[in-house]
Amino acid sequence: MRWLLAALMALTLAACSGGAPRDTVVVIPQGASIAKAGEIVEKAGAVSASSFRNEARFFASDDPIKPGEYKIEKGMDAGDILELFQSGKTVQRFVMIPEGMPSIMVWDRLMAESRLKGDIPVPAEGSILPDSYAFTTGESRAAVVKRMQAAMDKAFDALWKKRSPRTAAKDRNEAITLASIIEKETAVAAERRTVAGVYTNRLGVGMRLQADPTIIYPITKGKPLGRRILRSEIQAVNGYNTYSMAGLPQGPIANPGKASIAAALDPEANDYLFFVAKGDGGHIFSRTLSEHNANVQKWYRLRRDRGEME
Numbered sequence: 251m252r253w254l255l256a257a258l259m260a261l262t263l264a265a266c267s268g269g270a271p272r273d274t275v276v277v278i279p280q281g282a283s284i285a286k287a288g289e290i291v292e293k294a295g296a297v298s299a300s301s302f303r304n305e306a307r308f309f310a311s312d313d314p315i316k317p318g319e320y321k322i323e324k325g326m327d328a329g330d331i332l333e334l335f336q337s338g339k340t341v342q343r344f345v346m347i348p349e350g351m352p353s354i355m356v357w358d359r360l361m362a363e364s365r366l367k368g369d370i371p372v373p374a375e376g377s378i379l380p381d382s383y384a385f386t387t388g389e390s391r392a393a394v395v396k397r398m399q400a401a402m403d404k405a406f407d408a409l410w411k412k413r414s415p416r417t418a419a420k421d422r423n424e425a426i427t428l429a430s431i432i433e434k435e436t437a438v439a440a441e442r443r444t445v446a447g448v449y450t451n452r453l454g455v456g457m458r459l460q461a462d463p464t465i466i467y468p469i470t471k472g473k474p475l476g477r478r479i480l481r482s483e484i485q486a487v488n489g490y491n492t493y494s495m496a497g498l499p500q501g502p503i504a505n506p507g508k509a510s511i512a513a514a515l516d517p518e519a520n521d522y523l524f525f526v527a528k529g530d531g532g533h534i535f536s537r538t539l540s541e542h543n544a545n546v547q548k549w550y551r552l553r554r555d556r557g558e559m560e
Contacts, residue, residue, distance in 0.1 A: 269325040270296040277387050278335060280317040287315055291322070291331055301328040311336065319343075319365075319387035342384040345394065349380040349507030350433040352472025356398075356505065366391045373398070375472075376426040376502030379405050405508050413515040418453040427498050429506035429514040434463035438532045442510055446517035448525055448535065457523065459492035467503040 274294045278287055284306045288299035305328040315332070318340030322331055343365055347356055357372045365387040373395055379402035385394050406422060419425035428449060436445050452459055465483050466475045468490045484493050489500035506514075522535040524542035526549050536542040 269327045270322050270331070272324050274322050275319060275341060276322060277319045278315060278317050279388065282315065282317065284315065287335060291328075294322070296322045296326070297328045297331060302332065305329050305332050316340075317388065340386045343387065344382050344384055346382045347378060347380045347398065347505065349510065350430075350504045351378075351380060352467075352504045353378060354471040354473060360391045360394060363391075365389075366394065368392055370395055376423075376430055376505055377402055378505040380505055380507045402505075406511060409508065409511050409515055414517070416450060416517050416519060417515045418450045418517075419514055423501060424498055425511065425514050426506060427500075427502045429510040430502040430504040431459065431461045431463060431492075431499075432513055433504055433506040433510040435461060436533060439509060441533060442513035443516065443518040444520060444522070444535060445525065445533070446513040447520040448522045450517040451521065451523055453497065455523075456496055458494075458496050459498070461492050463503055464490045464492040464499050467499075472504050 272295075274296055276290050276294045276296070278290065282290070284303055285299075288302035288306075291297055291302055292299040309329060310332050313336040315335040316338040318338065320334055320339075321341050322334070326334070345359060345363055347359070351359075353373045353375045356378050357370065360366060360370065363385075366385060366389055368390040370391045378395070378398045381398075381401060383394060383397060383401075406426070410422070410425065413419070413425075417425070419428055428446070431449065432442055432445050436442060449459055449461075451457075462479065465479055465486070466472075468486070468488050469475065469483065484491075487494045489495075490503065492499060520535070521537055523537060524539065524545075525533040525535045526542065526545045528534045528545075528549065534545045534548075536545055
């Protein structure tokens with residue numbers, strides 16, 4: 251009889267408690283009890299802690315509540331809220347990693363996201379696949395990085411299987427390294443395979459790649475230089491500067507996207523050895539040094555007309 255009376259009282263309390271008066275977001279921490287979750291929803295002004303506890307005690311399934319960030323919508327009663335917590339349908343937040351972002355800036359972005367927790371080292375350069383990644387409030391940064399790196403592993407493995415015999419890359423490090431240079435050299439999608447063809451041709455005949463972004467990487471770890479490259483930096487000897495060394499750098503200079511990896515693994519079959527900017531984001535390609543020098547002079551004239559150089 252006492253049990254029946256308690257159940258009737260709980261039912262009355264649940265019916266009288268009403269629904270949430272407005273949309274609100276709450277975070278249920280790892281290991282939270284029903285009582286703790288009740289306190290959280292009451293503090294958020296959704297439903298009373300007692301109605302939430304009674305709902306769990308007398309009417310809910312035995313499924314545990316799951317940690318995470320939840321959106322409680324206006325009108326949801328204690329039963330709806332408990333069911334939401336048991337479902338694990340958390341609010342999805344996103345962190346976006348653009349193509350060509352170096353790992354130091356990926357680290358900056360993740361560390362600046364206050365909804366994530368935990369410290370992480372700077373990820374290995376070229377190990378992150380640029381994309382948008384969902385996360386929940388309270389998730390660890392390490393877990394997000396692990397998903398980013400797993401996505402790169404999966405994407406690279408699929409592209410490597412389809413690689414062309416023309417590619418200069420003999421292994422993953424060389425492929426990602428070449429792709430990262432392509433990513434930094436052109437933002438025009440239609441040019442990626444052409445640029446890949448130029449670098450493949452240069453590697454094939456032993457020419458230096460002479461890619462400006464490889465000069466900058468040892469100085470800033472991929473962050474913008476913010477000034478013109480110095481003559482001493484062009485002449486610097488290190489494992490990355492392709493002006494002072496032949497072949498590929500020792501490793502990637504950024505995190506390339508799928509399209510640049512695909513270009514590195516399937517370069518265009520062309521006979522270009524040079525390219526220079528043409529002022530609209532794209533490049534002019536040439537086969538001989540004399541053609542290239544003429545194109546460079548055109549680029550200089552354009553920059554002087556714009557007031558970018560004397």
